[in-house]
Amino acid sequence: MFITFEGPEGAGKTTILKMIAKNLEEKQYEYIQTREPGGIRISEAIRSVILDKAHTEMDARTEALLYAASRRQHLIERVMPALENGTIVLCDRFIDSSLAYQGYARNIGIQEVWDLNQFAIQDCMPTFTLYFDIAPELGLQRIAANANREVNRLDQESISFHKRVYEGYEQVLQMFPNRIYRIDASKSVETVFEECWKIITTHLNE
DSSP, X not given: OEEEEEOSTTSOHHHHHHHHHHHHHHTTOOEEEEESXXXXXXHHHHHHHHHOTTOTTOOHHHHHHHHHHHHHHHIIIIIHHHHHTXXXXXXXXXXXHHIXXXXXXXXXXXXXXXXXXXXXXXXXXXXXXXXXXXXHHHHHHHHHHOTTSOOOGGGGSOHHHHHHHHHHHHHHHHHOTTTEEEEETTSOHHHHHHHHHHHHXXXXXX
């Protein structure tokens, strides 16, 4: 299974992913946890370029291309080999992020970014996706309150940009209603985890 975790900034998806990984380990499932952009050496190097706070002049299409390049290398080197071995892959962000952030919020066009990424992923789509739904204002409040979180270039964007990201995700959910599960991320960590684990368990038992 290829499980992706999506949502706006501060939605708590990374925290829940780690909790799910711990549960899978305790139940002796074979799994890996990884992230985008990043996950392997080349993709982490691309991540550092994309998210560098000094790179404010980066063009939107350049950004979209870099995400796709990072995604391709990550898939070939880490995700696909794991899936071929029957390993569960937990991935923090994937193609839906590009559709919402670059496609919609950056005004490139969701279809344009989708077409670009088809070259990169070669039909390797998630088994299912957990979307952590949270209002942009609340997500940004969480980020501001978390001193341990890395601050990146996207965190410097205006609230209007983050609202557009949220709108972008709503578009993506309409595109893939059978793949994406909406999770109310404003609830307690325990409640969110239980809801996510219930969905995962259903798929594990199929």
